[in-house]
Amino acid sequence: MCRSARFLAFALITLPLLRAAPPPALIAALEHLRDQKSFRWEVINGDPGPVSHQIETRRGTVTTVVQSNAPNMKGILDRNGDILIQREWPDGLRLDSVIAADGAIVTKTPEGWLTDREILTAQAEERMRGQTPTPRFQWLRRADRPEVRRPDLELAPLLKSPHNFESTGEGYVVRLRSRSGDPAKPTDDDAEPATTVTVTMNLRAGVIRDYEVKLEGVSRVTRARVPLPVSDQRIVILTYLPVTRIDIPEEAREKLKAARTSPTTRAQ
DSSP, X not given: OOXXXXXXXXXXXXXXXXXXXXXXXXXXXXXXXXXXXXXXXXXXXXXXXXXXXXXXXXTEEEEEEEOXXXXXXXXXXXXTSOEEEEEEOTTSOXXXXXXXXXXXXXXXXXXXXXXXXXXXXXXXXXXXXXXXXXXXXXHHHHXXXXXXXXXXXXXXXXXXXXXXXXXXXXXXXXXXEEOOSOTTOTTTOSSOOOEXXXXXXXXXXXXEEEEEEEEEEEEEETTTTEEEEEEEEEEEEEEOOOOXXXXXXXXXXXXXXXXXXXXXXXXX
């Protein structure tokens, strides 16, 4: 799922405890989301367009273009704990994955439903065929072990993390900072600079209907470790409609059986 999801989880774990607990209305909304056994969600890449940056180097000014390749995603969690995610990238590739409650994963690819082990094996075969990545290798990489961060699991740590929450009238904003450099010199420090993650949660009728995660930081590029601004933004929309059981095609069910008997699944 994306860069901002990993940074949000990292920030919630590593940041020191700060001032105040979440407001009561937000606590109730977070607990309501945490207690849901089934719901739907959609993740929209809010920063898909290419952005050009000019970098000053010892040899002059260099222009570089940065573009987010994160897919848009739709997810369903059913009452059995099984998950269906549908991911679609800007280049048109779409991959559907079923993540069973026991951890088994199968993905619908251009070559049909494949287990996670079959995808890993196919990647190894592609690497052995040559040095130039093929279109097949590109979609295999995207299909490999999809990262799924459910909204309830992503936001639940906020219940135990007393950060500062700002009221927006219809929701709350919290800013998290992953500090690894000198905050007074975000681009001059030799170490990796700090990254700021802003989470904006919108409430309606006492529940979280959508939220936005925005990452802003600086990445070091080239051997000279030239600072390059980086950003990532995604919008998550929640629908509290319970699903008794997701519709899994028969071919996918057969593949799930195979995934459960593979060494990879047993190791989990």
